Amino acid sequence: MPDRGDGLMASGGNGKDRGNPAVDPFVEALLERAMKVSAAAEVFHVRHRDEPVIFEANRLKLVESRESAGVSLRLIKDGKIGFSSTSDFRNPGKLVDKALEMSPFGPEARLEFPAHRDFSPVDVYDEETASFPVEDMAELGQAAVDRLVRHSPDLTCDGTVAKGVTTLTVLNSSGGAASYTKSVFSVFLHGTVVKGEDMLLVSDGKSWCRPIQDTTEIVESIEAQLDLSRTVAQAPVGDVPVVFSPRGFVGALLSPLMAGFSGKAVLQGVSPLVGKQGQRLIDERFSLWDDPTVAYATGSRMCDDEGMPARKLSLVSSGTIGTFLYDLQSAAQAGVESTASAHRGISSLPSPGSSVIVVDGGDTSYEEMLRDMGTGLVVERLLGAGQSNILGGDFNANVLLGYRVEDGRVVGRVKNTVISGNVYKVLENVRAIEKETHWVGGSIRTPSLYAHSVSVSAK
Amino acid sequence: MDNNGNIRDRIQDAMAGHDARYIEIRVEDVEGSHIRYRGKELEEIGHSTGVGGCIRALVGGWGFVSFNDLDGLREKVATAVRNARLAGEKDVSLAPVEPVVDIVPPVVVKDPLAVPLHDKKSLLDQYAETIWRVPGVTTSSVRYGDSRRNRILATSEGTYIEQGQVDVSMHLSAAARDGGEVQQSSLSLGSNGDYSFVETLHGDAETMAHRAVELVKAPQVKGGEYTVVLDPVLAGVFIHEAFGHLSEADHVYENQQLRDIMVMGRRFGGPHINVVDGAAVPGLRGSYKYDSEGVPSTKTYLLREGSLVGRLHSRETAAAMGEVPTGNARAISSQFPPIVRMTNTYIEPGDSTFDEMISDIKDGLYVRNWYGGMTTMEQFTFSAGESFAIRNGKVEELMRPVLLSGNLFTTLENLDAIADDLDMNQGGGCGKGGQSPLPVSNGSPHIRIQKCLIGGTA
Numbered sequence: 049m050p051d052r053g054d055g056l057m058a059s060g061g062n063g064k065d066r067g068n069p070a071v072d073p074f075v076e077a078l079l080e081r082a083m084k085v086s087a088a089a090e091v092f093h094v095r096h097r098d099e100p101v102i103f104e105a106n107r108l109k110l111v112e113s114r115e116s117a118g119v120s121l122r123l124i125k126d127g128k129i130g131f132s133s134t135s136d137f138r139n140p141g142k143l144v145d146k147a148l149e150m151s152p153f154g155p156e157a158r159l160e161f162p163a164h165r166d167f168s169p170v171d172v173y174d175e176e177t178a179s180f181p182v183e184d185m186a187e188l189g190q191a192a193v194d195r196l197v198r199h200s201p202d203l204t205c206d207g208t209v210a211k212g213v214t215t216l217t218v219l220n221s222s223g224g225a226a227s228y229t230k231s232v233f234s235v236f237l238h239g240t241v242v243k244g245e246d247m248l249l250v251s252d253g254k255s256w257c258r259p260i261q262d263t264t265e266i267v268e269s270i271e272a273q274l275d276l277s278r279t280v281a282q283a284p285v286g287d288v289p290v291v292f293s294p295r296g297f298v299g300a301l302l303s304p305l306m307a308g309f310s311g312k313a314v315l316q317g318v319s320p321l322v323g324k325q326g327q328r329l330i331d332e333r334f335s336l337w338d339d340p341t342v343a344y345a346t347g348s349r350m351c352d353d354e355g356m357p358a359r360k361l362s363l364v365s366s367g368t369i370g371t372f373l374y375d376l377q378s379a380a381q382a383g384v385e386s387t388a389s390a391h392r393g394i395s396s397l398p399s400p401g402s403s404v405i406v407v408d409g410g411d412t413s414y415e416e417m418l419r420d421m422g423t424g425l426v427v428e429r430l431l432g433a434g435q436s437n438i439l440g441g442d443f444n445a446n447v448l449l450g451y452r453v454e455d456g457r458v459v460g461r462v463k464n465t466v467i468s469g470n471v472y473k474v475l476e477n478v479r480a481i482e483k484e485t486h487w488v489g490g491s492i493r494t495p496s497l498y499a500h501s502v503s504v505s506a507k
Numbered sequence: 508m509d510n511n512g513n514i515r516d517r518i519q520d521a522m523a524g525h526d527a528r529y530i531e532i533r534v535e536d537v538e539g540s541h542i543r544y545r546g547k548e549l550e551e552i553g554h555s556t557g558v559g560g561c562i563r564a565l566v567g568g569w570g571f572v573s574f575n576d577l578d579g580l581r582e583k584v585a586t587a588v589r590n591a592r593l594a595g596e597k598d599v600s601l602a603p604v605e606p607v608v609d610i611v612p613p614v615v616v617k618d619p620l621a622v623p624l625h626d627k628k629s630l631l632d633q634y635a636e637t638i639w640r641v642p643g644v645t646t647s648s649v650r651y652g653d654s655r656r657n658r659i660l661a662t663s664e665g666t667y668i669e670q671g672q673v674d675v676s677m678h679l680s681a682a683a684r685d686g687g688e689v690q691q692s693s694l695s696l697g698s699n700g701d702y703s704f705v706e707t708l709h710g711d712a713e714t715m716a717h718r719a720v721e722l723v724k725a726p727q728v729k730g731g732e733y734t735v736v737l738d739p740v741l742a743g744v745f746i747h748e749a750f751g752h753l754s755e756a757d758h759v760y761e762n763q764q765l766r767d768i769m770v771m772g773r774r775f776g777g778p779h780i781n782v783v784d785g786a787a788v789p790g791l792r793g794s795y796k797y798d799s800e801g802v803p804s805t806k807t808y809l810l811r812e813g814s815l816v817g818r819l820h821s822r823e824t825a826a827a828m829g830e831v832p833t834g835n836a837r838a839i840s841s842q843f844p845p846i847v848r849m850t851n852t853y854i855e856p857g858d859s860t861f862d863e864m865i866s867d868i869k870d871g872l873y874v875r876n877w878y879g880g881m882t883t884m885e886q887f888t889f890s891a892g893e894s895f896a897i898r899n900g901k902v903e904e905l906m907r908p909v910l911l912s913g914n915l916f917t918t919l920e921n922l923d924a925i926a927d928d929l930d931m932n933q934g935g936g937c938g939k940g941g942q943s944p945l946p947v948s949n950g951s952p953h954i955r956i957q958k959c960l961i962g963g964t965a
Contacts, residue, residue: 109569110569111591112844114573115574116842132555154551183593204764240765242762243764247885435879437878446886446887448883466888468964504730505960
């Protein structure tokens with residue numbers, strides 16, 4: 049154990065050699081205290097501030113200023129992991145006592161804390177986001193809402209414009225130390241049109257580490273949804289050619305697909321991808337990355353939540369299954385290296401997950417896909433997706449927003465329609481992948497995906 | 508609260524003398540533990556504490572401030588008032604309520620926080636072992652959590668309430684795999700203050716594990732319209748999604764078209780349908796004495812004999828619609844403002860029986876258990892954990908789980924039979940406006956729905 053000296057409430061003096069952003073003195077003191085009573089320890093600390101302005105029924109309704117901070121302590125005592133967390137910074141001693149009290153019952157520690165202290169920078173902070181005036185956010189949101197209501201006077205629009213700043217710190221007894229600050233700006237708009245017994249819901253939005261000063265793209269996307277949805281059309285049923293728009297792909301297919309890449313699911317033997325690494329299971333035009341280094345994407349980060357340096361991972365390369373996602377403990381259990389995929393909140397241990405999902409573009413335009421499909425369905429938004437057996441790759445959902453296609457063009461919005469299938473069967477052999485890629489939110493970039501056939505049922 | 512002695516004075520002092528129509532301060536502390544098994548191994552055991560607070564101020568619109576650090580309360584109130592002034596265009600009003608001063612200790616039957624860690628772990632060990640004794644199980648998960656929350660609410664109208672709540676929850680699941688096919692089965696349970704609720708699940712755990720193994724071999728359901736019979740668990744999810752959310756007045760009060768649809772007296776289903784929500788219904792996961800605005804809880808009929816007779820309100824939505832607050836404004840923690848939420852929602856018993864319901868079904872489905880449910884008011888979904896074919900009045904073979912899709916205007920009309928065997932599902936957590944999972948319960952007797960749309964193979 050490295051000698052870290054005494055001092056229960058060190059006032060920052062011990063941290064000067066670390067070369068990272070100023071670490072909260074509480075965090076250092078807590079680690080030192082924990083190291084005195086355990087073989088190894090790690091402190092994870094998050095400080096978060098955000099200011100959303102919220103619109104309801106076309107007008108500004110609520111302005112919020114939210115601050116929160118929390119700290120968690122993971123320690124290893126007699127080979128077992130003890131864990132405790134708090135948002136009450138008045139009593140660090142209690143946190144150490146509670147983690148110690150938990151440790152005899154805790155899981156066997158397979159992990160070792162990493163010693164990384166130097167990280168390649170990843171751009172995730174913009175001072176302009178942090179200092180963006182709340183009055184201007186209110187104005188920007190109101191202008192976007194007003195424009196949508198001018199386009200469709202029968203629209204009732206809700207929305208949120210928000211800015212947030214998060215500082216995250218990981219410090220451990222191996223000498224590992226990481227701290228960075230991320231800013232996030234987001235604009236989300238939702239509209240409802242009620243006509244008799246028909247309700248239409250439209251929405252779009254984006255998050256980015258830099259300010260989103262121009263909402264044109266979001267507004268035009270919602271206007272397009274409104275224009276395409278004015279007529280209700282009967283859904284084609286049976287095995288039907290389906291284009292999943294970028295949001296449709298994310299809603300229907302991405303979670304069941306990603307569930308298979310969880311190192312934990314692989315360890316437990318419940319991932320359909322167990323033993324399939326290096327095999328071509330998916331269409332060879334399909335490549336999928338987890339890339340936490342994309343500048344200003346909201347999921348990007350220089351290190352994961354255990355202080356491992358982040359790097360771009362190839363999950364599917366031309367249809368061939370690549371790496372699975374691991375944090376320290378699951379990697380040690382599997383006998384592999386952590387892929388720096390740890391995500392955690394304050395009140396629980398880390399778990400592996402993705403950061404910024406990027407699907408490579410294909411060679412077909414969106415218009416060409418529609419022209420090719422004859423009679424088919426475009427899936428844009430789903431309801432109830434993910435509330436099924438996603439471990440097995442199944443998807444099952446109501447098509448909340450989707451369009452019937454005839455002769456290469458959208459003829460109307462479908463209703464009372466459900467789609468059903470399995471992501472591996474859909475991706476095994478796709479009809480086409482869109483050339484262009486699009487951001488969905490601030491941490492997924494994907495093209496539209498055109499499936500030969502998906503089971504569609506409708507009233 | 509550590510500094511409970513003077514917290515009331517500090518709050519009152521901080522609230523005084525600001526230029527706002529209404530100010531409320533909520534402060535809470537929470538303590539809890541969780542244990543998780545993944546497979547045979549304990550994966551995580553942890554303890555957490557928290558403290559936090561928030562301020563809501565009304566000038567024209569609302570201002571809100573939340574924090575963990577209780578110092579500088581007065582400046583935080585000033586920030587909330589400033590925010591409210593910024594949001595100043597709306598003319599929000601609040602339905603009047605009598606100020607309340609009360610101290611409400613948590614309802615505790617067997618306090619989960621008083622159960623030694625060793626006993627909790629050995630209970631979970633037993634559940635994990637029970638699941639793994641079933642041949643064919645590939646993996647399992649056992650998750651336990653408990654918490655004790657003490658909430659203080661003080662308003663500029665003179666309300667001061669301290670209210671405690673103890674929650675305990677257990678989630679078990681088993682998965683089985685055959686080649687690339689993975690199937691799972693799960694069980695969720697929770698209780699308001701009674702650990703003994705989660706102590707006797709051994710038989711249920713074993714049944715669940717068998718179910719996961721059987722599902723791998725079970726055939727898929729063909730998509731289309733079916734006559735379906737829902738068990739009380741899934742029927743509870745159904746009513747929560749089909750009608751509960753639309754009864755939350757904040758979805759309706761500012762939209763004239765929706766107000767026209769949700770007009771009192773409108774018929775949504777047959778005269779056998781009666782639907783209730785209420786935190787005043789005692790002993791359930793969504794039960795409490797006062798909501799997060801200090802309004803006493805009630806029991807509210809939403810549908811009586813198939814017609815709309817009530818809805819769920821906060822003080823704001825009640826004022827906007829000229830109705831009476833129902834005590835349904837709930838905040839999941841002190842980091843959020845209260846919004847209109849359900850509590851304990853259920854369909855009242857009818858006079859049919861399960862056997863009568865299935866007796867004249869030639870080709871239908873018996874759907875049980877649940878993955879979840881979602882709604883956007885008109886369209887909604889509810890996902891079953893397992894299905895059984897019904898043929899010629901008999902429940903036959905097990906089928907894969909299905910997603911059921913409903914429509915506000917037709918599905919309740921098609922609910923044509925209600926049994927007499929009401930049962931409440933206490934394992935649910937509801938999500939709305941980023942506040943999830945909020946403890947709620949929902950329930951129903953067995954019900955039958957004609958022409959229900961189901962996703963499946965072509």
